[in-house]
Amino acid sequence: MAILEVKDLCVDYETKKGTARAVNHVNFSINKGETLGLIGESGCGKTTTAMSLLGFVSPPGRITGGSVIFKGEDIRNYNDEQMRKLRGASISIVRQEAQNALNPVLRVGDQIGEVLREHGEKNNKLIEERIDYQLEMVGISPKRKKSYPFEFSGGMRQRVMIALAAIAEPDLMILDEPITGLDVIVQRQLINLLAELRAKMGLTALLISHDLSVIAEMSDRVAVMYGGYIAEEADVVSLYKNSKHPYSSALIESYPRIRGEKKTLKSIPGAPPKLLTPPDGCMFADRCQKAKDICFKQVPESVVVDGHRLRCHLYSGNSKGGV
């Protein structure tokens, strides 16, 4: 059963120089217990997509179309109070480690417990027990719940953020670059921790990263985002072994492999598209080595080929049912 279904989502940013479409007719769904990886270069619309799931798109940005169906209800119709009740309790988020992601003047434990309090839990003893349990689960001694964030290292603060996101046992957890900006060793520890949570809690997650290896290790399915739309979406193994969209292939080839044959890394020539002045055709056409005439003229429709859902003119001929 799909916990989350995003249909034709569009987010526009109004600027004085025109409208930029940051999220362009995006479709995806996440089933219970599944992790969907969302990968792409910075500025491709990953974070904007995540933010619109929580209702955090604020002017000059605006959701201009589509629907976000969470557990059967379109949350775009929710009012502010309904959205608030959803956040933290049903959908939670862990973002990139930042200096002040935790309030510097409040004790860490109180900040974790606040999630339960704000969603109606009044039993203090129960809240304290839950805090202890959560801290223990993320590998921090419960004794340290009386500490302030500045007494923790960056990696520990990120563990606290995970505890905070998990305490209300949400139906969906958004992990937005959860390990970016940390030491390599800390990154490894956090990946292990998240893998453990997946196994223990049956975590349903949307994992956003620009790092192929993180996505490969932690996701069931992967969606590759480019210039505001999803270029290709497929099962994780199939995508890595058998990518169809030229952008996905280029992205994979630009990444070093530890095992297997040594290959020269290929960079992708050119620059990401300017969203203010999008090309008439495919977003990737300018940089694509297989581009045909039609790629510059017409926006590719979504097609499904061998279980890969993709937007590419190379495959539009042998479409087996698009959206």
Add this chain to the structure above:
Amino acid sequence: MGINYIVKKLIASLLTLFAITFVNFAIFRLAPGDPVRMMFRDPRISIETIEKMRVEYGLDKPMVGQYFSYMKNLCKGDLGISFWQKKPVEEVIAERIPRTLLLIGTSLIIAVILGTLLGAIAGWKGGSKTDSAIMSISMTLYSVPSFAFGILLMLAFAYHLAIFPLGGIETPASGYHGFRKAMDVAHHMVLPAFSIVLWYIGQYIIITRSSMKEVLSQPYIMTARSKGVREKKILTRHALRNAFLPLITITGVNIAFMTGGIIEAETVFSWPGLGRLFYDAVMKRDYPLLQGCFLVFSVAVIVLNFVVDIIYGKVDPRVKIGGKAADA
């Protein structure tokens, strides 16, 4: 809060205090022209009197010696003789201090409470009509010198409407006692206090608003929102406390700047406090008195800064616990 923190702040304050006594000495001795001639501009004073004064003030001695005798007198609490009042400077000043404290204390309390409240509202409603209205008003208030407020208030409420007295601290020779006297003083205080409040309040609104906006842009506010915390709670629990922290520091820094308002308001309304005394000392060219007043103002600023630092240490957990982030 560690004892180390207090000791460190105390030593810094004492060093500043020492440096200030030096500045106070230097300004009046190193200025161009003969200090004694400068001190006694009255042409009727004979050469002999001047020479006598010179010896009396130790001005015939070399500079270093002068400094030591100045410091010695200072330690004894001797600030010299006021020529205008013909009394020891310390006596003249001591009499004025409570009156200034009364005026500044009242104004500051009103300005801080109203200013931070309005500033917090403006920052919270950032970009809205309420915000720009509060901001435009406070920028205007901040731009009007306190003496200009004073003059305008005086023209309107003392001369034309005649509902408040023109100046002074009490009705002369009224013979009021007790409560009647207190009410009389309060009545006299309304206009000068109001002119100070108007000036201070603009600053507090501007500072609180920018501090609030800064806090609201911090990641932890976003974290709180994504936890599903109610907006009201985000304001009271997450934003306000953090917004007040820099406010405390800035208040400390601003104390040196705010001494201006008191001089202006007291001058306009002839409030017989330290500010008016400063003005009178300038007008009468009473240098020992001027020197004494400057010293008192400087010391007050240092003491208040020290108090502010201590308060900050009590409120901010980062200072309270000892400051070192433990990397574990």
Add this chain to the structure above:
Amino acid sequence: MRDSYKLTKIKDFFAMFFSHRMGKWGFIIFCFFIFIALFAPLLRTVAPDASGDVSRILQSPDKISWLGTDDLARDIWSQVIYGSRVSLTIGFVTAFITVISGTFVGIVAGFKGGKVDEILMRIVDFFMMLPHLPLMIVLAAVMGASIWNIVIVISIVSWPSTARLVRSQVLSLKESAFVEAARCLGAGDATMMTKEILPNVIPVMFAQAVLMVTETIYSESVLSFLGLGDPTKISWGTMLHFCFESGAMSRSPWWVFPPVICIVALIISFSFLGTSISDILTPGYKETMGY
């Protein structure tokens, strides 16, 4: 390529500036005063310090004296017109001196770091601790009243805040990649400070200069009001001082309002300019306004 980039940046700046409501109004009022100051000799009716007819003492506004006369029968209109010159001159000269000296100290302290930084910052902190107006009053009283002394006095009190601001800016610049790159290329301290650091603190200097003009005009008016202004150059503050001391304040509102309105309007115009500039220079403003 780089020049055209700079040009669009400047163009963007002005576009943002004039669409900022405060910036626009600040600029209009500012231009108005500049106009008055420049054409003062043409706009005046009589010489501002010329004592008039004794029978015309404290004359209310009429056909000869548009804004009335003071207690020496001098023309208020002409005094107000010439007062703008004093305020603007002192404002600009002092702002220039304080920003240049403050920037110098700030760059040296921030860039050199270590002992130099510590000593310079101790001095800065000390100056910031001194009560501003009392210090200015004492210095002005000791040094004697003249325009230049007022400039010096206000500069002494004002430079530290610029130094502090520039230093913090330099500290963050020092960590940036292009400075590190220049250092790797073997640039010396002097080159680094003038070629790499200085151009990048110019926006801050600019914003600070506007702020300093505001504060200077303010301080000058207060000092003059307290009787420490240059007696030979009539400024708005001096006008109010004479008015206040003459005891004629209640009877001659025409003597009070013009200087008060001018002081307030000029200071407000600069605060508006300053606010709009610092808004524009705030990172993120450009994006939220959609440029």
